[in-house]
Amino acid sequence: MDLSLLRTFLAAYRSGSLTAAARQLGLSQPTVTAQIRTLEEQLGLQLFRRLPRGVAPTSVADELAVETAPHVDALNAIAERGLSRQTPFSRPLHLGGPAELTGTRVLPALAPLVEQGLRLRITLGLAEDLLAGLSEGRFDLVVSTVRPRDRNITAVPFTDEEFVLVAAPSWAERVDTARLAQEGAACLRNVPLISYAEDMPLIRRYWRTVFHTRPAGSPAVVVPDLRAVLAAAVAGAGATVLPTYLCAAELASGHLVRLLDVEVPPLNTLFLAVRPGSEENSGVGVVRSRLLMQARLW
DSSP, X not given: OOHHHHHHHHHHXXXXXXXXHHHHHTXXXXXXHHHHXXXXXXXXXXXXXXXXXXXXXXXXXXXXXXXXXXXXXXXHHHXXXXXXXXXXOOSOEEEEEOHHHIIIIIHHHHHHHHTTTXXXXXXXXXXXXXXXXXXXXXXXXXXXXXXXXXXXXXXXXXXXXXXXXXXXXXXXXXXXXXXXXXXXXXXXXXXXXXXXXXXXXXXXXXXXXXXXXXXXXXXXXXXXXXXXXXXXXXXXXXXXXXXXXXXXXXHHHTSSEEOOOOSSOOEEEEEEEEOTTGGGSHHHXXXXXHHHHHHTTO
């Protein structure tokens, strides 16, 4: 049986409220409800009766509390006493984020904390899935490419992605950049486009912001990883739109060429998202502060 389920049970049992238990544990109320339901399903017994205000334990809950409380409390005390002397990271920190930024920026920024005891469990994915997992208690911290709307999530602006239109030199030589600046996207009609999705989200954003139109046709290459999009562009498969942090080295080396300089480049703000109250967990607070500090250097 998962120890975290017993910890949640005892918090609800002692407080008489799922909401109070959620605040105490730094979880959302739906997460506490789900964990209590899971424990009841595992036991095959009802632990609480729902009241208009709070919950009332059943006799089964009374028996379970008497049996487990001394052991759970002792384990918690040992963990907090033993680990607090050495590190604020009492357990692995579960972090979610987009694959490219997490691999390129987030993990290098957190590497020095590993020597101090940080243990990371990383999940890569789309913002909507990661934010849902955060709300459900599966993650401690999420780097989100969209602003969270869930009231069970607190978010602060983290960093901005700046997007750039690039191609290998072999394609850049065929593009009249002066005409491109004057006439817009029509100058690229014969240049294959590389995208990480069929609907070309980054290319569409760039076209709308810079050219004030939508891209015509469909991409020549679709691969669901911006690192692969970068590799295809360097190899000469066509033009694409990438965040500058991902292709900075290739631009500096000349393996890619910026096709257009724009006064106000398209931007996307990323957010650091946590559950309300989880900043009180020293490990989450340290990691969050470290990322916010490092992001100023990006």
